[in-house]
Amino acid sequence: MGNGFKRLYQDRHPFMFIGPAVLILLVFSIVPIFVAFFISFTDLDLKGLANWSNINYIGLENYKELFTDEVFHKSIYNTLFYAIIGVPLVIVCSLGIALLLNYGSNLLFRFFRGVYYMPSITNIIAVAVIWGYLYNTEYGLFNYILSLLEADKIPWLEEPTIAKLSLIVLAVWKGIGINMIIFLAALQGIPQSYYEAAKIDGANRFQMLFQITIPLLRYATFFVTITTLIGWLQFFEEPFVMTQGGPLNGTISMALFIYQEGFQFSEFGYAAAGSFILFVFIIVVTLVQFKIRKSDTEY
Template sequence: MNSNPNLQPSNESVIMKKPTLWTKIKKNKVAYFFLMPKLIFFTIFMLIPIIWAFIISFQDRGVFTVDYVGFKHYFEAFQSPIFRAALWNTFLYTIVTVPAFIITALVIAALIQPLGSISQTFFRSAFYLPTVTSMVIIAMVWRWMYNYRFGLFNYIIGFFGFEPVNWLGQTSTALPSLMIMAILIPPGAGIIIYLAAMNNISPSLYEAAEIDGANSFQKFMKITIPMLKPTTLYLVIISTIGSFQVFTQIIMMTGGGPGYSTETLVHVIYKTAFRDFNFGLASAQSVILFLILMGFAIAQFKALRTDK
């Protein structure tokens, strides 16, 4: 041990100076330069409108006047039978379509994954290409298939002696018909993402399971599904957000009817803002939708996260 006090390091030389925020920005200025266009776009078209909508939700806005009304629009939203019906319909739509989307994408990806690279590429393209089709076109095709007089579904059930069904014109079948449409549309994006995740799972895990005598089903349940938890979390959150924002199918196929049987939250917000011009109430409804989605995302993250 060195006893010379002059050779002992001082506390000032040992303690590293913590870099400031400005120092970090200067160090990574090239990265921030490339991120700047996206950040500007996000700020102008996403962040500012969100903040502005939150502010408007507490206001009654006339042509030349602005009155602050507190939480009036929030109470008004929950007192509206149309908004409550839309909230319930959206919950039902989400509960049915999101699990169907996840399970279908997982099963199809699991069936494609053992194939060769050429076959995988073919099936990836086959399942993904329909997703680039405009939802307006898809809704028009399905509206024709649901047509009461000459629709494909009534034509098929007519062969079995059943009477035609007014699929989109009665409250008992309108919302289930939209759910069937959502379920039968190929989950192309989910299949692509699941396939990429499955191909990244180490083959040594499956080899070790085979040595222990595991069959294909056991390997899928004990290795594949647990290893896909982060991917499943991402797809569940994205698909939940998409199902809560369902709009095109509603406005193209049912208009929210018959009655309020197919009203959804985004469709109600759209009508409140651009038909009734009640932007304060529409903003409050939008904030409620945002809070619901945030609650779902937090709950799903806690249920599916891997760092518990």
């Protein structure tokens, strides 16, 4: 026993470095998950927060009500709509831009790297204000350009399906930067000897792209796919700022539904139940991604 403690003391430095991060994760992530899970089986509201004696255990009633809630059903549909369209767009656009920027390293290419990365670090409120003007039906830039082409005005944020697509365009534009950096780092890690050998064998650029570059980006593509999909399943900021879930709940996402139920209607137990359904969705989708991933190719 004494030797175990002595060995632990001698190897204490790694634990000292990871300890604060683990503590923060435990206090602000792990513990709240269990608290929210318990709350989801209660009728916690503002009265319950003021006096815990007003909190009642109601079992699975919150979950049963969610499965009959049409607004929640619509939020699931909208979230899947966002993810199915948005995730591939982000991946393709990020990879395409990274491939273009990887061809050079001079000042011009570094400038465009900053240009494409800047939206991802720009405050969402500022972005929403600017895009709100762009999407304005009467005075927006997009409809002004359409008027020059003698085309009809488009209700960018006033018709449910068009509003969802408009938010996807905004989110894709904002989400390209980080994934572009990941792809760029992966591209620059590919040994040039592979391309030199391919050139000697007479391969053209398209053959090198599809036979060398893209296969060697498997790890980066898998990572980007997982993180992007999780992010889009938690799609919140854009509909919250731009449309508040409207029109007619046409842009409400699961995350926005949970926020509204919890912080606008003060139905904390109901919102906690919704958050756990979203949590299960994310876990299932992530596990499926790991399951269907093909075996790695060795080079």
